[in-house]
Amino acid sequence: MTDPSLDALLQRCATVACLGAGGVGKTTVAAALAVRAAQLGRRAAVVTIDPARRLADALGAGALGNAPRLVAGDWPGELWAVMLDTKATFDELVARHAADADQAARILANRFYRNVSEALAGTQEYMAMEKLYELQEEHGFDLVVVDTPPSRHALDFLRAPNQLGRLLDHRAYRLLTARGVGAAKVVNRAAQSFVRLAARAVGAEVLDDAVAFFAAFDGMEHGFRARELRARHALEGPGAAFVLVAGPRRASLEEADWLADRLGEQGISVGVLVVNRVQPSFAGGSPEALAELLAAPGPPARQELAANLAELRAAAELEAHELARLSGRRCAGGLVLRAPLFADDVHELAALERLAAALE
Amino acid sequence: MHIVAGKGGVGKSTLTAVLARAAAARGLSVLVLAVESAGPLPRLLGLDAEPGALAEPTVAPAAGLPGAVALQVLSPDRALLEYLEDHGLGGLARRLAKAQTVELVAYGAPGMKDLLVLGKIKQLERAGAAEVILVDGPASGQAIGFLRAPAALAQSARTGPIHHQAVAVLALLADPARCQVLLVATAEETPVNELVETAFALEEEVGVQLGPVAVNALHPARRLPDEDASAEAVAGLDPALAAALVHAARFRRRRQQLQADQLARLAAALPLPQLLLASRPSPELGPADVAVLAAELTDQLAAGLLSPAS
Numbered sequence: 001m002t003d004p005s006l007d008a009l010l011q012r013c014a015t016v017a018c019l020g021a022g023g024v025g026k027t028t029v030a031a032a033l034a035v036r037a038a039q040l041g042r043r044a045a046v047v048t049i050d051p052a053r054r055l056a057d058a059l060g061a062g063a064l065g066n067a068p069r070l071v072a073g074d075w076p077g078e079l080w081a082v083m084l085d086t087k088a089t090f091d092e093l094v095a096r097h098a099a100d101a102d103q104a105a106r107i108l109a110n111r112f113y114r115n116v117s118e119a120l121a122g123t124q125e126y127m128a129m130e131k132l133y134e135l136q137e138e139h140g141f142d143l144v145v146v147d148t149p150p151s152r153h154a155l156d157f158l159r160a161p162n163q164l165g166r167l168l169d170h171r172a173y174r175l176l177t178a179r180g181v182g183a184a185k186v187v188n189r190a191a192q193s194f195v196r197l198a199a200r201a202v203g204a205e206v207l208d209d210a211v212a213f214f215a216a217f218d219g220m221e222h223g224f225r226a227r228e229l230r231a232r233h234a235l236e237g238p239g240a241a242f243v244l245v246a247g248p249r250r251a252s253l254e255e256a257d258w259l260a261d262r263l264g265e266q267g268i269s270v271g272v273l274v275v276n277r278v279q280p281s282f283a284g285g286s287p288e289a290l291a292e293l294l295a296a297p298g299p300p301a302r303q304e305l306a307a308n309l310a311e312l313r314a315a316a317e318l319e320a321h322e323l324a325r326l327s328g329r330r331c332a333g334g335l336v337l338r339a340p341l342f343a344d345d346v347h348e349l350a351a352l353e354r355l356a357a358a359l360e
Numbered sequence: 361m362h363i364v365a366g367k368g369g370v371g372k373s374t375l376t377a378v379l380a381r382a383a384a385a386r387g388l389s390v391l392v393l394a395v396e397s398a399g400p401l402p403r404l405l406g407l408d409a410e411p412g413a414l415a416e417p418t419v420a421p422a423a424g425l426p427g428a429v430a431l432q433v434l435s436p437d438r439a440l441l442e443y444l445e446d447h448g449l450g451g452l453a454r455r456l457a458k459a460q461t462v463e464l465v466a467y468g469a470p471g472m473k474d475l476l477v478l479g480k481i482k483q484l485e486r487a488g489a490a491e492v493i494l495v496d497g498p499a500s501g502q503a504i505g506f507l508r509a510p511a512a513l514a515q516s517a518r519t520g521p522i523h524h525q526a527v528a529v530l531a532l533l534a535d536p537a538r539c540q541v542l543l544v545a546t547a548e549e550t551p552v553n554e555l556v557e558t559a560f561a562l563e564e565e566v567g568v569q570l571g572p573v574a575v576n577a578l579h580p581a582r583r584l585p586d587e588d589a590s591a592e593a594v595a596g597l598d599p600a601l602a603a604a605l606v607h608a609a610r611f612r613r614r615r616q617q618l619q620a621d622q623l624a625r626l627a628a629a630l631p632l633p634q635l636l637l638a639s640r641p642s643p644e645l646g647p648a649d650v651a652v653l654a655a656e657l658t659d660q661l662a663a664g665l666l667s668p669a670s
Contacts, residue, residue, distance in 0.1 A: 203516075205516065205517065206517065282607055282608040289601050301592070313608075318643060322643045343611045
């Protein structure tokens with residue numbers, strides 16, 4: 001049964017962010033947490049980043065996208081799902097902050113903007129945070145569970161918005177558009193020589209596009225930054241919880257420890273560590289009884305069963321040993337939960353419910 | 361040159377290390393290149409190095425092999441700085457680097473960062489830095505963007521140094537005698553889906569040659585009685601133990617089926633040879649595991665996957 005502390009967390013939080021490296025099952029865990037919240041009676045939404053096709057189909061009936069969709073299910077609360085569309089979210093932000101339709105159109109058509117909106121590292125993280133904010137402010141969900149992009153450094157979710165924020169920063173903007181106040185002349189001269197030389201390096205077309213973008217963006221950076229700050233506040237208050245997802249292998253657990261440390265440095269304590277896809281141990285009967293079976297000759301079928309059980313138990317024990325060794329250290333303040341590896345992969349709602357129930 | 365790509369968590373670095381070891385075992389010199397971060401490669405190659413030290417090629421312990429393996433981590437930031445210095449912008453670039461201004465303009469050109477890294481790799485390949493070059497590439501979604509960058513830039517920057525760089529890199533990628541991509545997955549649905557999608561995208565959009573696909577962490581097939589035979593076999597045993605025996609068998613049978621299904625799906629979707637790597641019991645893979653896996657692949661590799669570049 002679901003760990004009661006996890007239930008308590010899902011009841012009291014407004015935001016749950018799932019962090020972790022790629023390939024550990026973050027999206028699946030995020031979806032399972034949102035399902036559990038719905039079972040507990042909350043009006044919950046899950047923002048997925050790059051869900052497996054079958055999971056996306058299970059959540060969105062083939063139409064999962066950037067706008068929240070209600071997931072049909074038999075629970076007291078509600079479950080809604082979103083598959084983040086980074087570009088569309090950025091476009092919506094531009095439209096929201098532009099002074100008029102013309103300014104918005106100029107930006108959306110700009111080649112530099114189109115490249116930045118997809119290629120600049122940290123944009124996806126920025127938009128995940130924006131989507132989180134939008135869901136809370138405008139759709140009034142009780143709880144939003146955010147899956148985060150499978151960054152090499154999962155912390156980019158917290159840091160990355162500053163990277164995009166720097167793009168929109170006054171200094172860079174002034175330099176590139178050769179405008180400024182006060183030390184205007186100096187800035188201009190440096191800017192002009194930079195522009196000339198940079199054009200040689202990256203190509204005049206690229207630079208023209210960049211300058212045009214900043215000119216078009218004029219006046220919007222304040223709106224962007226203010227909204228970003230409000231979004232970050234949502235992640236800093238008591239209503240926010242951070243869930244680290246890791247695999248049962250040593251490298252994955254060590255990375256989770258490292259992440260927890262980095263979060264700690266930013267004053268954030270990890271609420272939960274979920275160790276996913278843990279080998280089941282198939283407990284039952286005494287170890288001696290199994291040892292006897294293995295030692296004594298018997299019908300082949302029975303020996304095959306015994307050898308299989310012994311092997312699976314040994315693997316589970318090895319893993320459990322690693323887990324005990326590593327997970328206690330950093331996440332002492334937080335909850336450590338295990339999710340078992342099932343015989344079948346988790347791709348449907350029923351499987352998500354099973355996973356949620358097995359988080360203990 | 362071989363570029364190894366696959367979804368995060370499927371063991372790209374493991375395959376890279378295994379191939380490096382196998383090549384060194386045949387007496388070849390090997391250069392392993394990682395982008396931005398070495399990940400588990402130092403551990404897999406038995407290299408104990410400070411992260412910063414890997415900016416230069418660092419030789420791994422020989423372990424009695426006739427060949428040699430060196431590891432180098434390429435940094436897109438360093439590649440950008442070098443590029444700017446080569447074009448007379450070094451001083452200014454360094455001053456502006458603090459304001460992040462140079463970066464964002466350069467990165468505003470689609471895939472410039474990727475192109476610069478590929479350019480550096482091309483330089484090493486051209487210079488014959490090693491008989492075999494293995495690139496531990498990006499996770500699959502990014503692999504497509506990474507390898508598509510030269511074509512995109514050749515189009516958008518129609519003249520000048522970027523264009524020339526892009527064209528030269530394209531020539532390398534498209535030449536099957538010089539370069540191929542090895543895709544990796546585990547025998548599970550999502551990794552296989554991604555591998556197949558990536559394969560098609562690379563062939564259609566980048567025109568790069570695909571080498572064998574590698575499947576990691578395979579479990580040996582174990583003979584097990586079916587449900588009915590299991591129930592019979594446990595009759596008379598302590599009920600708790602009997603239940604455990606039956607459940608464990610059911611679990612293993614199902615996972616074996618899933619594994620077989622995924623391997624079959626992969627073979628059906630892509631007519632490429634498969635390199636099959638067994639799961640290792642160690643809690644953390646190290647050079648000993650890499651040696652075992654490399655030995656297991658010997659027959660599969662003898663088919664000429666790792667010949668020195670001509």
